[in-house]
Amino acid sequence: MRTSLDAPSKVEKRPAMGRSGPRLKRSQREALAAYLFILPDALGLAIFVALPMLFSLSLGFFSVNGFGGFRFVGLANYQRMLIDPLFRQSLWVTFVYVLVLVPALYVTGLGLALLVNRPMPFVGVFRSMFFVPNVVSLVVVALTWQVMLVDKVGFINRLFEFFGLSGYSWLGDPNITLYSILFVTVWFLMGYYMIIFLSGLQEIPREYYDAARIDGAGPAATFFQITLPLLRPTSFFVLLVSLVSAVAGSQAFDLIYIMTRGGPANSTSLVIFYIYQQAFQFNNYGYAAAMASFLVLILLIVTFILFAVTKGGRFHFT
């Protein structure tokens, strides 16, 4: 790999003798280098993600029973999707989930990052403590919060009782459970996004803050006029990634799978969970693939819009 990358520069330095044709322009050199830089990942992604993805999604036009039975059914799966009440319900649940989770993660992640970005005693310990929830496996998270939130004897309910409030069934009431899951998810992920914001904050050169201080700007003004605008590449990243993860990602799926299995009464049945159920419990791979394709399409459209609006996520600063 190294040899081929160094080759262009060798050509650059050597005078025209020995090479009778025009040497590569700078832009061609740049393009070649870029393609080579991207090659390993592109190849790997193509083979291990894109290929299975295309295969999976194409199953949407088949009826697959998971034991080797393939049958072409055209648009039947998509038609079924449109009239399936469970699918519609899962879309609604996902919508609420995303609406609450994405802003919550953004605010908590950024808030924590701002808090621990300053020098203070034990700051390393604090950063680790905020990250600890993300380090333990989901089995631990699920069990721990089950004990915290269980009816009557859970710690949260006992705390409520202590203050004279009546307890709730945090994981058993269809009206509340989704929000309990959202709370646990934020607890689980806030350290993760805190780290991303932390590294994003480091890219803001000190001079801007110094200038702001000299100009007499208070913390709020500094934040809104310096920090936030300069954080745009990171913010863009966080919003897009948390959105996609909430809709189609493992982050959403894993916790529901372990804690509630979509219950109670389908109130936490996210789309990605419903897809999983159809594929692995009901053996309707084709139908699951159709729903997954629909999801990918929606996300692609959202991504395109966001990219168009932000000019490809490139933010130029004056």
Add this chain to the structure above:
Amino acid sequence: MKPSSQPEVTSSVVSSVPSTETPVPDSSLSRITRRELLIGGGKVAVVAAVSSLFSPFNIYVKAATPKSLSFWQFYGPGGGSKMQDQWFQDMVKSWNSSRDVKVELLYVPNQEYMNGSKLQTAFASGQGPDIFIISPGDFLRYYNGGVLVDLSQYMEDAAKKDFFENVMETRIVDGKIYGLPMEVEPMAMYYSHKAFSEAKLSEADIPKTWDQLIEVSKKLTKKNQFGCLFETGPGYYQNFTWYPFLWQGGGDTVTPEGNKSAFNSPGTAQALKFWQDTIKQNVAPRNELGGGGGDVVGNMVSGYCAIQNLGIWGVSALREGAKGFEYGVFPCPTPPNGKPKSVLGGWSFVANAKGKDPETAAKFCVWALGSMSDDSIGRVVDWCIKAKSDISPRKSALDKATQLGGYNDGPMKVFKDDVFPTGRGEPRVPPEVYKAVSDAIQACQLGGANPEQQAADASQNIDSFLAGYSGAPLK
């Protein structure tokens, strides 16, 4: 069996870096060619991968003479229970010592086996296990997929008759047996002696009807304890534990022929309402501790509930996990004018008809659990009273186990004498019907929905599904 894609990729990478020392007439052309080679090589690799993906040959390759058959289950080697693990290993060792085609155990952690994707992924890619275990609820999924071997063709007549009818009916299609159970798990109610005595209740207060259960539970419900506990998490297990209450009032999922829904009935509505009442009257919790409603140590032993709707496995679970805990067992209470009924669970051995060697696989299952030899019967006895606590699926084994005193003491005696005879096998239904029933239970129990309405809705869903269904009849 080297896949054809590899050589292409290697050669394209190698050829993409030609020597730069040799003078080339047109350097930019050589660069473009190099890039093209890269892209071309990549394309070939992709095409090769895709073609190998789609070619059916590679997916369903059958070896000429397999050396070993794989047996997937969630007990061992390396599973959570040493005795159950040992039982499986001993069995396989015994087979391997005298056969050419060996059987190899593969352990899949329990949750992943039951609810995960490993098994399905293996089947979907043509790599399913040769022998595996299934629960009654899963039967149709596998049968309709054509992966179950008829085991009765390798069984002696005496053996076929040795299995209890009520246990086997959900594993028989057209008179042929497709699964051999190693256990029978009836459901009943467990209660904690400590909780009862604290509430000044005695054996005489053991409830026999639904109303009595709720009344007694009210007396047992206090600040840190619920009176009774039923499963609230959606899944095959919840449906399984709810069936007795459906059947007691004469309700049923489908008609005896199995082609139409029978779910829209008063029996259904009252069963749904009963579970709803336990929640509404605050005597049962909306969610459980530990592993869910089937976990006795997490719930009853920890004092979370006083009475728990639980199966026979609780006996061995308590024996191993909470020695000294005092408890009793009574049959599920009945509604007014209801008949006592319980449900019989239990996993069975099955052979993969699309596996490497279905015949030997089937013979293994029969040899292990379904032959009249002492060895086979003894094995079943060992599982049911030593490794685990279960009712035997075979008359001979049950008799032998009773002789050995396995059903002498309290709880096991109650299960054998009072509960098992009223038991009916866990229904076999396709996943869509399972979901319709599950949604009805969830909506009533936790969502406060109207039971009659839910029964009607679910029944409609079942009917519309059955209209397009063509597979083995539901039971």
Add this chain to the structure above:
Amino acid sequence: MTEPTAQIQAGGPSRNVFRRLGPILLFCFTAVLAVLTVSPLLWMICASLKPGDETFSPNMLPQHWTLENFQYVFTASPFWRYMLNSFFVAGTITVIALWFHSMAGFALARLKFPGRELIFLIIFSTFLVSLPVIIVPLFILVRQMGMVNSYAGLIIPAIFNAFGIFLLRQFYIAIPQELQEAAVIDGASYFRIYWSVMLPLSRPILAALAVFFFLANWNAFIWPLTITNDRNLWVVQIAIASFHQQYSSSWNYIMAGSAIVALPTLLLFFIFQRQLVESIKTSGLK
């Protein structure tokens, strides 16, 4: 310049008090929040020190303290071997992924070439499907490549994920242009720019990604379970899952195992978190 200072001074004593009290209040607030965040996991620690029948008892602290759970976890199965497997797999993936993704991110962010944004969008679109959707064809593919039941099968497919590429691209976009241009004028090849200029500058983000990749693969479960049948290849999470049983799992062992398993990543994070807050050096700009 005197006016702003005069304004500050005109704020008076209350402003000074706030300025002095501010950091202390912030410290207390952060400390309280940190403790609250960690407190649910206190239960996990306690559960790992309790015997099995006490796991769900109402009292938080054990009635019978015991280290037997930890002992069991290490002796019942070759847990060290599984930790080594996890470490090897996660470590290898992290190193390779960091290298590949930083190269790709650099090219997509800083170099100009035809099809740049389109390629990036295509790469990003692979992020839109998660493992459950692609697991069956991926398994078939990996099996065709002969990587089933091998370290290669555990490592190679897990390297490629658009998340890292996306994050690095955003990071590199924000790096001031001047740094790169200076190096180019000096006649450095693109690889040299990447290796000697960009990589050192991206220590914060590489530290973050190192932690993320290691953690994700250390805790990985579904793919390792799918691709391996050989117990010698088990990763720690599978080993912990083996303590589950059909109805009553040994939660005490599960909690003990999970506590042990959480430590390496926490340690890794604690070591790396200083790198996270390293500012981009601005020397050479002015």
